[in-house]
Amino acid sequence: MFELLGVSPQALFGQLLLGLINGAFYALLSLGLAVIFGLMNVINFTHGAQYMMGAFASWMLLNYLGVPYWGALVLAPILVALTGVVIERLFISRLYHLDHLYGLLLTFGLALVTEGLFRREYGISGLPYANPLPGGINLGFMFLPWYRAWVVAISLVVCFGTWFMIEKTQLGSYLRAATERPDLVQAFGINVPRMITLTYGFGVGLAALAGVLAAPIYSVNPVMGANLIIVVFAVVVIGGMGSIMGSIVTGFGLGVIEGLTKVFYPEASNTVIFVIMAIVLMVRPQGLFGTPK
Amino acid sequence: MRWSMKILAAAAAMCVGAGLAQAQYSDGAIKIGVMNDQSGLYSDLSGQGSVWAARKAITDFCKTTTCHDKIEVVFADHQNKPDIGSNVVRQWFDVDKVDVVVDVPTSSVALAVNNITKEKNKVFLVSGAASSDLTGKACTPNTVHWTYDTWALANGTGNAIVKTGGDSWFFLTADYAFGHALERDTAAVVEKSGGKVLGKVRHPFPGQDFSSFLLQAQQSKAKIIGLANAGSDTTNAIKQAAEFGIVQGGQNLAGLLVFITDVHALGLKTAQGLVLTEAWYWDTNDANRAFAKEFAAANRGNHPTMIQAGVYSAVTHYLRAVHDLKSDADGAAVVAKMKAMPTDDKLFGKGSIRADGRKVHPVYLFEVKSPAESKGPWDYYKVRATIPAEEAFRPLADGGCPLVK
Numbered sequence: 171m172f173e174l175l176g177v178s179p180q181a182l183f184g185q186l187l188l189g190l191i192n193g194a195f196y197a198l199l200s201l202g203l204a205v206i207f208g209l210m211n212v213i214n215f216t217h218g219a220q221y222m223m224g225a226f227a228s229w230m231l232l233n234y235l236g237v238p239y240w241g242a243l244v245l246a247p248i249l250v251a252l253t254g255v256v257i258e259r260l261f262i263s264r265l266y267h268l269d270h271l272y273g274l275l276l277t278f279g280l281a282l283v284t285e286g287l288f289r290r291e292y293g294i295s296g297l298p299y300a301n302p303l304p305g306g307i308n309l310g311f312m313f314l315p316w317y318r319a320w321v322v323a324i325s326l327v328v329c330f331g332t333w334f335m336i337e338k339t340q341l342g343s344y345l346r347a348a349t350e351r352p353d354l355v356q357a358f359g360i361n362v363p364r365m366i367t368l369t370y371g372f373g374v375g376l377a378a379l380a381g382v383l384a385a386p387i388y389s390v391n392p393v394m395g396a397n398l399i400i401v402v403f404a405v406v407v408i409g410g411m412g413s414i415m416g417s418i419v420t421g422f423g424l425g426v427i428e429g430l431t432k433v434f435y436p437e438a439s440n441t442v443i444f445v446i447m448a449i450v451l452m453v454r455p456q457g458l459f460g461t462p463k
Numbered sequence: 464m465r466w467s468m469k470i471l472a473a474a475a476a477m478c479v480g481a482g483l484a485q486a487q488y489s490d491g492a493i494k495i496g497v498m499n500d501q502s503g504l505y506s507d508l509s510g511q512g513s514v515w516a517a518r519k520a521i522t523d524f525c526k527t528t529t530c531h532d533k534i535e536v537v538f539a540d541h542q543n544k545p546d547i548g549s550n551v552v553r554q555w556f557d558v559d560k561v562d563v564v565v566d567v568p569t570s571s572v573a574l575a576v577n578n579i580t581k582e583k584n585k586v587f588l589v590s591g592a593a594s595s596d597l598t599g600k601a602c603t604p605n606t607v608h609w610t611y612d613t614w615a616l617a618n619g620t621g622n623a624i625v626k627t628g629g630d631s632w633f634f635l636t637a638d639y640a641f642g643h644a645l646e647r648d649t650a651a652v653v654e655k656s657g658g659k660v661l662g663k664v665r666h667p668f669p670g671q672d673f674s675s676f677l678l679q680a681q682q683s684k685a686k687i688i689g690l691a692n693a694g695s696d697t698t699n700a701i702k703q704a705a706e707f708g709i710v711q712g713g714q715n716l717a718g719l720l721v722f723i724t725d726v727h728a729l730g731l732k733t734a735q736g737l738v739l740t741e742a743w744y745w746d747t748n749d750a751n752r753a754f755a756k757e758f759a760a761a762n763r764g765n766h767p768t769m770i771q772a773g774v775y776s777a778v779t780h781y782l783r784a785v786h787d788l789k790s791d792a793d794g795a796a797v798v799a800k801m802k803a804m805p806t807d808d809k810l811f812g813k814g815s816i817r818a819d820g821r822k823v824h825p826v827y828l829f830e831v832k833s834p835a836e837s838k839g840p841w842d843y844y845k846v847r848a849t850i851p852a853e854e855a856f857r858p859l860a861d862g863g864c865p866l867v868k
């Protein structure tokens with residue numbers, strides 16, 4: 171048996187798989203950000219808070235209304251997406267003619283307010299949420315919990331579904347066209363403002379879906395998104411702002427790299443992504459999959 | 464002529480008197496600064512609850528004693544960052560005339576505050592931070608470490624586990640001063656009782672996903688995975704260990720610092736059977752229960768942690784010392800007075816403060832109840848053992864504190 175720097179191949183396979191699982195979360199979250207940025211040119215800093223709201227929505231559905239996990243998987247993203255639609259109509263839609271920075275400041279402020287409200291109501295320690303798929307399978311090199319396998323599967327389906335919809339369908343072509351020339355698309359009789367509202371709602375729904383998936387394995391607490399959002403932004407920057415495929419591939423890829431760092435040099439595991447970001451920005455400022463503007 | 468001389472003398476005497484009155488309490492007020500995590504992962508176990516406890520201590524103290532008419536509480540959020548904590552405390556001492564800093568969870572911040580307090584000759588009452596270095600090589604004549612420390616945790620939980628057969632350990636350690644201290648102190652206990660430490664991994668603080676570290680722990684084949692972390696780091700690790708079948712695989716977890724708020728967050732189904740060390744629990748006597756009831760009414764139904772109870776107890780003793788001295792100006796003198804007086808309050812009972820600044824009292828080894836055993840919300844612990852005050856903390860001579868000769 172070969173060994174790499176004192177780590178057995180079993181351990182390495184296990185860590186690769188775990189990296190892929192974490193990458194699934196990064197991919198789902200950065201996908202939502204990429205959709206919103208790519209089609210609306212808004213840097214959505216509320217994304218972490220919306221991920222948190224997804225997790226809380228599933229907790230509330232279970233504890234106040236008795237809706238189990240599988241129901242929450244569908245309902246929670248829709249509910250959180252609706253709040254996104256309201257936010258877009260009330261606030262964000264008034265900023266499209268201004269610089270990106272205003273949208274960033276607004277959404278960042280909204281995130282702080284949302285997190286503050288949840289913290290006031292539920293405290294910080296977190297809420298228990300039972301695992302809907304306990305148990306797992308022994309793969310020989312590691313024990314794979316069913317739930318983690320499920321997370322990777324659903325994340326892959328959703329990511330590539332979204333990519334297909336935006337890049338390969340007629341609806342997607344309308345969306346992309348509306349980003350380039352909203353006036354022209356409007357002239358063809360397509361309701362561009364409504365399409366943009368729904369796009370934002372969809373992006374928010376993706377964040378909430380990631381939140382529902384996270385609820386059984388991470389602590390459901392008001393700052394769960396704040397910890398993650400910075401990493402996810404780095405993923406989007408590395409992948410290329412607004413590139414759908416870029417965010418998916420980089421999400422999974424960086425999950426794996428982070429996982430390997432946890433084996434070889436755990437102390438650096440939360441900085442490695444930023445080191446990569448710095449290198450990518452130096453070598454290829456538009457990101458790995460981005461096109462220079 | 465004689466008259467005016469008399470008046471002059473009286474006026475002069477009054478001036479001197481006024482001057483003395485000013486020297487008694489610096490700035491005319493006793494100002495207590497509660498600094499802790501008000502928004503992050505330690506805010507439920509300290510946070511506003513500690514501020515409430517400090518205020519409650521003042522109210523209760525003034526009910527039984529004629530107290531100074533100006534005792535104020537201010538509070539601040541250090542966000543678990545030493546630089547922010549240092550800035551706040553300097554501002555408090557230099558500009559806002561704060562006399563005593565209380566609580567300060569997160570050992571890295573506490574160690575920074577520890578230095579500044581000594582430099583400015585104020586008082587530092589630690590309840591939240593755990594590092595046993597605060598009464599070891601970093602001890603100062605201005606600091607009292609009140610509630611618990613890493614040595615006491617290691618001694619309580621570590622010993623109990625090694626005695627029941629858990630003799631090989633792997634540590635999952637939060638990568639900062641507290642985690643390192645807890646790991647060091649526990650490893651010492653394990654090795655002293657004949658156990659072995661097979662490995663360790665240091666995770667970034669705060670962490671989110673522990674599966675990778677748990678997998679490394681699993682491969683070490685150690686019987687016990689010691690969690691040298693706190694707050695949501697611990698709850699996340701325990702939750703994910705359940706998911707990855709660590710316990711079914713024959714390994715056991717040792718939460719080296721678990722608070723009642725963590726057990727509440729995990730739920731009894733996940734947390735049952737955990738063995739943990741705490742210095743205070745709300746459901747051990749009537750005085751504690753009455754305190755918890757009032758606390759819960761003011762804090763969203765949460766019950767007090769040992770840290771918040773420790774803030775109450777520490778502030779009470781501080782007020783007694785300051786009122787005895789009739790001065791809060793000289794921090795080292797106040798702490799010397801606190802060490803000279805035996806401690807006695809309704810939550811921690813009778814105790815004392817050692818020369819190195821360590822407050823000593825009994826410490827308890829608890830086991831988390833099963834859902835069937837629990838009679839209701841917050842009924843979480845049963846006592847497995849009581850460790851008497853003289854055995855609960857590191858022997859005075861072993862800490863390396865320069866104040867101990």
